[in-house]
Amino acid sequence: xxxxxxxxxxxxxxxxxxxxxxxxxxxxxxxxxxxxxxxxxxxxxxxxxxxxxxxxxxxxxxxxxxxxxxxxxxxxxxxxxxxxxxxxxxxxxxxxxxxxxxxxxxxxxxxxxxxxxxxxxxxxxxxxxxxxxxxxxxxxxxxxxxxxxxxxxxxxxxxxxxxxxxxxxxxxxxxxxxxxxxxxxxxxxxxxxxxxxxxxxxxxxxxxxxxxxxxxxxxxxxxxxxxxxxxxxxxxxxxxxxxxxxxxxxxxxxxxxxxxxxxxxxxxxxxxxxxxxxxxxxxxxxxxxxxxxxxxxxxxxxxxxxxxxxxxxxxxxxxxxxxxxxxxxxxxxxxxxxxxxxxxxxxxxxxxxxxxxxxxxxxxxxxxxxxxxxxxxxxxxxxxxxxxxxxxxxxxxxxxxxxxxxxxxxxxxxxxxxxxxxxxxxxxxxxxxxxxxxxxxxxxxxxxxxxxxxxxxxxxxxxxxxxxxxxxxxxxxxxxxxxxxxxxxxxxxxxxxxxxxxxxxxxxxxxxxxxxxxxxxxxxxxxxxxxxxxxxxxxxxxxxxxxxxxxxxxxxxxxxxxxxxxxxxxxxxxxxx
RNA sequence: GCGGCGGUCGUCUAGCCUGGUCUAGGACGCCGGCCUUCCACGCCGGAGAUCCCGGGUUCGAAUCCCGGCCGCCGCACCA
Numbered sequence: 001x002x003x004x005x006x007x008x009x010x011x012x013x014x015x016x017x018x019x020x021x022x023x024x025x026x027x028x029x030x031x032x033x034x035x036x037x038x039x040x041x042x043x044x045x046x047x048x049x050x051x052x053x054x055x056x057x058x059x060x061x062x063x064x065x066x067x068x069x070x071x072x073x074x075x076x077x078x079x080x081x082x083x084x085x086x087x088x089x090x091x092x093x094x095x096x097x098x099x100x101x102x103x104x105x106x107x108x109x110x111x112x113x114x115x116x117x118x119x120x121x122x123x124x125x126x127x128x129x130x131x132x133x134x135x136x137x138x139x140x141x142x143x144x145x146x147x148x149x150x151x152x153x154x155x156x157x158x159x160x161x162x163x164x165x166x167x168x169x170x171x172x173x174x175x176x177x178x179x180x181x182x183x184x185x186x187x188x189x190x191x192x193x194x195x196x197x198x199x200x201x202x203x204x205x206x207x208x209x210x211x212x213x214x215x216x217x218x219x220x221x222x223x224x225x226x227x228x229x230x231x232x233x234x235x236x237x238x239x240x241x242x243x244x245x246x247x248x249x250x251x252x253x254x255x256x257x258x259x260x261x262x263x264x265x266x267x268x269x270x271x272x273x274x275x276x277x278x279x280x281x282x283x284x285x286x287x288x289x290x291x292x293x294x295x296x297x298x299x300x301x302x303x304x305x306x307x308x309x310x311x312x313x314x315x316x317x318x319x320x321x322x323x324x325x326x327x328x329x330x331x332x333x334x335x336x337x338x339x340x341x342x343x344x345x346x347x348x349x350x351x352x353x354x355x356x357x358x359x360x361x362x363x364x365x366x367x368x369x370x371x372x373x374x375x376x377x378x379x380x381x382x383x384x385x386x387x388x389x390x391x392x393x394x395x396x397x398x399x400x401x402x403x404x405x406x407x408x409x410x411x412x413x414x415x416x417x418x419x420x421x422x423x424x425x426x427x428x429x430x431x432x433x434x435x436x437x438x439x440x441x442x443x444x445x446x447x448x449x450x451x452x453x454x455x456x457x458x459x460x461x462x463x464x465x466x467x468x469x470x471x472x473x474x475x476x477x478x479x480x481x482x483x484x485x486x487x488x489x490x491x492x493x494x495x496x497x498x499x500x501x502x503x504x505x506x507x508x509x510x511x512x513x514x515x516x517x518x519x520x521x522x523x524x525x526x527x528x529x530x531x532x533x534x535x536x537x538x539x540x541x542x543x544x545x546x547x548x549x550x551x552x553x554x555x556x557x558x559x560x561x562x563x564x565x566x567x568x569x570x571x572x573x574x575x576x577x
Numbered sequence: 578g579c580g581g582c583g584g585u586c587g588u589c590u591a592g593c594c595u596g597g598u599c600u601a602g603g604a605c606g607c608c609g610g611c612c613u614u615c616c617a618c619g620c621c622g623g624a625g626a627u628c629c630c631g632g633g634u635u636c637g638a639a640u641c642c643c644g645g646c647c648g649c650c651g652c653a654c655c656a
Contacts, residue, residue: 020588020606032629032646089656096578096653145578152656170656205655207578211648214655309656332656444656465617484614513608517616524616536614545615552616 011324014452014459015211017466021526023047023455024212024448036208036216043526044451046476046507048219051291051450052198054474055221058287059280059443060196062238067194067223068187072175074200077158078165083347084174084340086153086167089310095130096145106147109135123147154202168202168217173442176224177340180352184226191354191438192227192276198447212452213328222444224336225276228356229439234279240264243281244299245316247271251304258299273314274335276441281333284318284443288330291450292457292471297321300333311339322456330453331445338437345437357433364431367396367424375421387415400424458527468527469550472570479566480509480523484516484535494534497544497559504563524549530569532562 019025022041026033040048060067081087095106106126110116113135127147129135135144154168169175176183176195183195202217245266246258261271263278272278281300288298303315311334318331341352377384394413399422402410409416458470472478481498483490491512498510509528511519516533523531531547533554538544544562545554546569557565567573 016588026647029647030627033648035647086656148578203656207654209649303656307656312656315656334656463616482615486613490614515613515616515618517618519617520615521617531616533615547615554615 043476048451050474069196075166076169083343085310095147152203170203172197172199172220194223194225196223219447225441226438239282246301248302277335280443291454311336313337334442336440341437353435356436361432369399372421465521467524470527472529475527475529477507477509477528480528480531482519482533486512490534
């Protein structure tokens with residue numbers, strides 16, 4: 001039985017089904033709705049939970065030796081996002097040309113056209129300058145609109161004081177970086193260490209579109225995988241093989257077709273710049289495949305440097321083909337290097353370095369920064385303490401660099417101190433290891449997008465009936481129980497089976513209304529993989545039929561074996577290979 | 578954010594141009610009853626619509642006008 005190819009309006013059918021049967025719909029509909037927010041209904045919630053758990057299976061449970069999971073708050077104090085760079089990269093004063101619609105950074109526009117330094121100016125001040133100077137659009141000479149801020153972070157206040165600014169996190173990562181030391185210690189201080197987090201994040205998108213694809217608030221599933229770039233190889237025996245990849249260099253030359261390349265080869269040839277990034281892409285490939293997406297409908301597109309986030313040295317988006325919008329991003333794979341930990345070290349003053357033992361201890365000549373506190377005390381006075389605190393996190397190289405500049409005084413981390421108060425000393429030391437800042441490879445998924453992708457992929461129409469061919473493992477309802485007819489003797493048996501299967505923790509649907517055909521159709525429409533029917537034969541020999549959603553074939557099993565048989569069919573039976 | 582198109586029971590839709598006959602019609606779905614021994618059967622009954630929201634024009638607005646919200650498409654934007 002071949003599924004009819006559903007044409008271009010398939011997405012509409014999916015959305016329609018989602019609303020009718022309770023997968024998802026726009027939030028706050030009774031008030032007209034708000035763009036970028038969606039509710040998950042009963043079935044959507046169940047489906048999402050199953051998808052999330054499958055993700056957990058791939059990224060956490062199959063990697064329990066190297067990945068652990070934590071949970072951190074949705075709200076972050078300002079300093080965290082200042083440290084991470086999100087405040088700088090997410091809050092821009094923007095001005096738009098009223099004539100041609102081009103958008104500019106207001107501060108850059110002013111600096112380039114007037115020579116004024118306006119860094120740190122507020123919106124009103126920038127707006128005033130633009131108006132006073134009569135600045136026009138540099139492209140078309142058109143009139144400019146008002147200066148506005150352009151901020152993708154949702155802002156709030158923590159506690160009763162408006163000065164305590166907080167933001168809804170735009171990614172789960174910053175909570176992980178902030179907690180890195182604690183987790184590292186509780187995981188007995190070993191690298192590599194993956195820290196996973198599943199949670200809600202919010203991004204105040206300018207104009208969210210594409211329904212469930214681009215949300216202002218969604219569930220992110222990510223792993224920050226901390227490792228030594230020179231450390232051991234990933235466990236290639238678990239996940240490896242070919243990836244479909246479209247490298248940036250190829251895109252630059254107009255290439256649109258991904259190449260197929262073995263992950264290890266891709267790393268050796270420098271196509272993928274970090275081994276763990278490549279490894280997690282393999283895991284992502286297999287995870288998404290188990291959601292029902294074929295290899296051919298999925299590939300990894302490398303982002304151009306200007307497309308990347310500020311923290312990323314290389315990014316691949318995992319794209320999946322859906323009916324209405326073509327290729328959409330379901331996951332991002334970023335090589336964040338040691339950027340985030342370094343930034344948090346700098347802002348918090350905490351040492352996030354990790355001790356990396358040498359194979360054998362060695363005696364080396366080390367350089368140390370030595371300061372003359374007597375001299376400094378006279379110059380800096382009470383701020384000496386804070387200077388010494390800051391100095392702990394300044395590298396020897398940075399001090400050297402400062403010493404290279406000319407003048408009586410030198411600048412270190414914003415402090416001006418006499419050159420004579422600082423010198424570099426060399427001494428011999430026995431060292432058994434070194435301290436490194438771990439590097440991070442980050443796979444990151446949007447859960448709601450996956451819900452949409454699964455439904456879009458699973459939706460099919462056969463003989464005017466809708467069948468949702470959701471992979472059995474993630475189907476929100478696993479089994480439907482029907483009495484063939486609404487007769488007391490059949491109903492009694494069917495209800496008993498329903499109660500038994502429910503007690504065994506299967507998600508079960510019981511339905512006795514309408515004809516048997518209608519009930520099969522209703523179950524097909526929400527993707528129930530198996531339907532168990534109690535008929536008159538059941539009353540004589542205690543057997544029931546199990547009907548397969550996709551083939552409509554029925555098999556007959558005894559009620560006693562039903563549970564085991566269903567587990568087997570649903571591929572839920574656990575075993576070691 | 579700009580431009581185009583659109584918004585009527587849960588869903589799809591009739592009605593809008595040409596204002597009143599609309600207490601807004603139908604189909605599907607849903608609920609109840611009858612019937613029925615396996616794939617949306619049939620019959621009977623029922624519930625279900627702020628006609629997206631607000632304002633205006635008019636004796637009278639689902640219908641005409643304005644503003645807003647939401648959606649789709651294009652542009653712009655997009656960690």
